[in-house]
Amino acid sequence: GQQVMQIPQYQHVQEGEDFTTYCNSSTTLSNIQWYKQRPGGHPVFLIQLVKSGEVKKQKRLTFQFGEAKKNSSLHITATQTTDVGTYFCAGLSGGSNYKLTFGKGTLLTVNP
Amino acid sequence: DGGITQSPKYLFRKEGQNVTLSCEQNLNHDAMYWYRQDPGQGLRLIYYSQIVNDFQKGDIAEGYSVSREKKESFPLTVTSAQKNPTAFYLCASSVSGRTQFFGPGTRLTVL
Numbered sequence: 001g002q003q004v005m006q007i008p009q010y011q012h013v014q015e016g017e018d019f020t021t022y023c024n025s026s027t028t029l030s031n032i033q034w035y036k037q038r039p040g041g042h043p044v045f046l047i048q049l050v051k052s053g054e055v056k057k058q059k060r061l062t063f064q065f066g067e068a069k070k071n072s073s074l075h076i077t078a079t080q081t082t083d084v085g086t087y088f089c090a091g092l093s094g095g096s097n098y099k100l101t102f103g104k105g106t107l108l109t110v111n112p
Numbered sequence: 113d114g115g116i117t118q119s120p121k122y123l124f125r126k127e128g129q130n131v132t133l134s135c136e137q138n139l140n141h142d143a144m145y146w147y148r149q150d151p152g153q154g155l156r157l158i159y160y161s162q163i164v165n166d167f168q169k170g171d172i173a174e175g176y177s178v179s180r181e182k183k184e185s186f187p188l189t190v191t192s193a194q195k196n197p198t199a200f201y202l203c204a205s206s207v208s209g210r211t212q213f214f215g216p217g218t219r220l221t222v223l
Contacts, residue, residue, distance in 0.1 A: 001171070009152065033211065042202055042214040043155070088154065090212075098143050098162050099170070100212060104154035 002027050004091050006103030014111050019076040021106035023089035031092045032065055032072045033100065038085040046074075046087075081110050115139065116215035118203050123220045125197075133188045133218045135203030142207060144186035148172060149200040149217075158201075161186055190220065197222045 003026040013019055023032065031050045035043040047056055049065035049072060056063045062075045072089055086107045090100040116137045125131045137144065146158040157170030161180040175194025180186050186205075190197045200219050204212040 006154075035212075042217050043204075043212075045211045045213070048211065090155075098160060098206070098208065099157065099168075101157075102147075102155040104152065 002091065002093050002101045004089060004101045004103040006089055006106060008106055009104065010107045010109075012109045012111065013079050015081060016078050019079050019083070019108055021074050021087050021089075021108075023072045023091070023103050025070045025091045025093075025101075027093050028069050029091040029093055030069075032069075033090045033092070034063060034072075034074055035088045035090060035102075036085050037088065037105070041085075043088060076108075079108070079110050081112050084108060084110050116203060116205055116213055118201075118215035118218050120218060121216065123218055125220070125222050127222055128192045130192055131190050131197075131220065133190065133201055133203075133220070135186045135188065135215060136184055137186075137203075137205045137213075137215075138184060139205055139213060140183070141205035141213070142183070143205060144180065145204040145206070145212065146170075146176070146178065146186070146188045147202045147204065149202060155202065158188065 034046040037043045054065040060077045086105040088105045090102045145160040147155040159178040161167035177189045203215040206212045
């Protein structure tokens with residue numbers, strides 16, 4: 001079945017440093033979504049990427065979808081303590097319009 | 113106020129007992145999902161339903177059962193056949209394959 005690998009599993013940074021998490025799918029994706037889960041909370045949707053090579057920005061967050069639509073990344077510039085949480089990527093393959101496959105997530109901690 | 117509700121937030125049960133977790137949404141979404149989250153394991157799909165009276169097994173359906181009698185409701189039963197039921201359970205809903213909206217979750221502890 002489809003697998004989505006996400007690295008790193010953990011990342012600890014000093015406030016102000018940059019952060020990147022990467023996702024790799026075993027199959028071509030029709031879209032990839034990113035979610036953030038704060039400690040003790042539930043996942044919250046951040047963004048969806050659909051087109052090959054797509055790049056989207058949300059303030060300090062930059063999301064990329066690879067040309068082959070099998071990988072994606074999330075980059076945070078100048079981290080803040082409010083960025084703490086687990087970031088998940090989730091891929092939708094062409095075989096299903098409903099079943100997202102989630103990566104295991106990257107837990108980001110920020111030292112003030 | 114639209115959203116997804118899950119109850120209760122914390123649930124304790126004795127080993128060998130079945131337990132049903134509630135999930136209700138008023139977003140008029142056609143699809144609903146149940147995930148299990150364990151530390152370091154991410155989100156694993158238990159069951160999902162695209163329409164009323166229809167549902168499909170996810171990746172870890174063994175020991176669980178669901179029903180979808182109403183569009184708004186998708187209860188999950190954790191049966192005594194589930195060997196390691198202690199976990200954080202998340203319900204979500206979506207319109208087709210678009211954004212999934214998650215409920216606050218139920219933390220189940222089996223003693």
